[in-house]
Amino acid sequence: MSSQIFSAAVIGGGIVGLSIALELQRCGESVLLLERDTVCGGASYGNAGHIATEQVFPIASPDVLKQLPKMLLDPLGPLRLDWKYLPKITPWLFSLLYNLTPKRFQHSHRALMALNSLALAAWRVEQHIRIDGSLLVCETENGQSALQKHGRVLNELGVVNEWLDYAGLHEREPALADTQRGALFYPHTGHVVDLAGMAADLQHAFIQAGGTISEHTDVSDIQLFSDDLFRIIGGSKAFEAKHVVIAAGAFSKPWLKKLCGSDVPLDTERGYHLMLPQSLNILNVPVSSFERKFIMTPMNAGLRLAGTVEFAGLDAPPNMERAQQLFHLAESMLKGRLNRQGAVSWMGFRPSIADSLPVIDRKENILLAFGHQHLGLTQAPLTAKLVKALYFGEQPAIDLSPYRFSRF
Numbered sequence: 371m372s373s374q375i376f377s378a379a380v381i382g383g384g385i386v387g388l389s390i391a392l393e394l395q396r397c398g399e400s401v402l403l404l405e406r407d408t409v410c411g412g413a414s415y416g417n418a419g420h421i422a423t424e425q426v427f428p429i430a431s432p433d434v435l436k437q438l439p440k441m442l443l444d445p446l447g448p449l450r451l452d453w454k455y456l457p458k459i460t461p462w463l464f465s466l467l468y469n470l471t472p473k474r475f476q477h478s479h480r481a482l483m484a485l486n487s488l489a490l491a492a493w494r495v496e497q498h499i500r501i502d503g504s505l506l507v508c509e510t511e512n513g514q515s516a517l518q519k520h521g522r523v524l525n526e527l528g529v530v531n532e533w534l535d536y537a538g539l540h541e542r543e544p545a546l547a548d549t550q551r552g553a554l555f556y557p558h559t560g561h562v563v564d565l566a567g568m569a570a571d572l573q574h575a576f577i578q579a580g581g582t583i584s585e586h587t588d589v590s591d592i593q594l595f596s597d598d599l600f601r602i603i604g605g606s607k608a609f610e611a612k613h614v615v616i617a618a619g620a621f622s623k624p625w626l627k628k629l630c631g632s633d634v635p636l637d638t639e640r641g642y643h644l645m646l647p648q649s650l651n652i653l654n655v656p657v658s659s660f661e662r663k664f665i666m667t668p669m670n671a672g673l674r675l676a677g678t679v680e681f682a683g684l685d686a687p688p689n690m691e692r693a694q695q696l697f698h699l700a701e702s703m704l705k706g707r708l709n710r711q712g713a714v715s716w717m718g719f720r721p722s723i724a725d726s727l728p729v730i731d732r733k734e735n736i737l738l739a740f741g742h743q744h745l746g747l748t749q750a751p752l753t754a755k756l757v758k759a760l761y762f763g764e765q766p767a768i769d770l771s772p773y774r775f776s777r778f
Contacts, residue, residue: 376402376582378737378761379602379611381589381625382618383409386739386746388572389754390615394761395581402609403581404602406588406621410569413619413718413746416643418676419667420504420656421493421560422748423486424529428478428726429639429743430466446695448663452682459681465635465724465778478725481772483527485728485749488767490558492751498568501560504656505534505543507553509703513660514551521554531556545652547705553657561656562747563670584609592629598735615737615757620684620721622740626729629736632775635724636741640680642693643716647672648709662699673708675700688717720744728753730773732760738775 380391383405391403403409451459469478493499508517521531532555539553540546562568573583587604592614595601602609616625620638627633649672658665664677675696680689693715701708723729723741730753731738739757742749752767759766 374400374582374610375599376400376609376611378402378613378615379404379600379609380615380617381592381602382616382622382740383583383585384412384617384619384746385410385414385569385750386619386742386753387615387617388414388569388576389750390617390739390757391581392572392576392579393754393758395576395579397758397762401576401581402611403576403583404587404589404604404609405583405585408585409573409583410565413641413720414569415565416641416676416716416718417565417747418643418656418665419562419565419669419674419747420665421490421499421562422504422745423490423559424504424524424531424556425745425748426479426483426486426524426527426529428469428475428482429722430470430726431475432470446692448678450678450680450682450692452680452686455681455683455686458683459637462635462637462724469725474725477772478727481727482745483529484768484772485752486745487528489748489752490560492755493560494751496568496571498564498571499560499562500655501558502655503555503557504559504561504658505539505553505555506658506660507539507546507550507703508660509549509551510661511551517552517554517660529556530558543653543655543657545704545706546657547703550703559656561667563668565669567670592625600735613735613737613761615739617739619740619746620719622721622729622738626738626775630733630738630775634729634741634775634778637681637722637724638684639720639722639743640682640688640717641676641720642678642680642688642690642696643674643676644693644696645672645674645714645716646697646708646710647712647714649673652704652706652708657703659699659703662703664696664699666700666703673700684719690715690717693717720746725777727773729775730756730760730770731775733775737761
């Protein structure tokens with residue numbers, strides 16, 4: 371057993387957990403970061419790299435529901451449900467539908483707005499991040515009308531965007547094919563050009579500040595050892611800490627049940643990416659497709675194609691055809707041919723709660739920060755600051771009542 375008693379043990383070494391650990395360590399706490407695999411090796415490594423502050427609406431909407439039958443019939447389309455997983459995910463789906471009622475949909479929207487309005491400022495602009503904006507493009511007349519309407523709604527809400535017509539879009543991104551008719555440009559968004567480098571720098575800062583990392587530690591038990599001390603068991607290792615922070619993403623649900631006696635409708639969206647290391651300097655900023663439902667992000671190591679949603683749980687093997695399909699979607703949107711030499715496909719788990727909001731909360735000496743769905747990268751530094759406020763009993767920057775675990 372470790373002889374050191376830590377101030378806090380953070381369970382989960384994704385970008386959210388690492389950000390929290392660093393924030394608390396910089397405040398003078400002794401922090402242990404526990405990760406079942408490698409730090410920032412899951413969805414924090416494989417995400418699109420997009421700091422998506424413009425995404426202020428829940429992941430599902432009544433409009434999306436109308437498109438569901440068509441999407442589900444396409445095995446390589448933007449949404450797939452493994453029918454063998456249907457019995458397990460059915461309660462989550464019912465909760466999702468419940469949260470589409472107008473009142474609850476607007477509640478989730480306002481809560482996402484509150485987080486994303488402060489998210490970009492919480493990031494420390496550094497060498498791995500570009501704050502150059504992003505594009506949401508369209509290639510159909512219906513798409514153009516929908517985007518222009520969406521842009522007006524967002525501007526009224528204070529989410530700044532600009533409509534680019536055909537000429538304006540192709541002046542900004544000359545590599546896009548002539549089929550792309552126009553776009554919304556979001557100036558106050560960014561992207562990470564080197565996710566691994568950023569994670570390495572954050573880990574280095576954490577260790578330099580005195581933090582401790584234990585990788586390949588699959589936590590099997592957390593026990594309240596005494597009134598103010600937890601014992602954390604991971605394989606042959608055991609640790610003691612005065613506080614526990616649950617930031618284990620898609621793997622957080624059992625810990626909430628064990629430690630807080632509560633349940634939340636948390637499931638996993640399996641996302642895919644295809645990394646093209648030989649396709650460099652094609653785009654200037656991330657480009658998402660309104661019709662095709664995926665994103666192309668320029669990174670130092672190549673062009674990352676990311677997207678799709680698959681509901682199949684944590685145990686089913688990946689279907690890498692879904693990653694390969696992204697290549698065909700991207701190539702038809704660009705003038706030149708993409709180079710797929712050395713392409714690497716990936717699948718990972720996004721932790722999604724049915725109302726599209728994370729849990730950010732505290733119960734006694736247990737702190738909770740998980741369920742950020744597509745916005746884990748976007749909201750990680752802000753979440754760390756909010757958890758720090760809960761940890762020290764300070765006034766958080768926003769009202770945290772919408773993110774309580776007891777809301778269900």
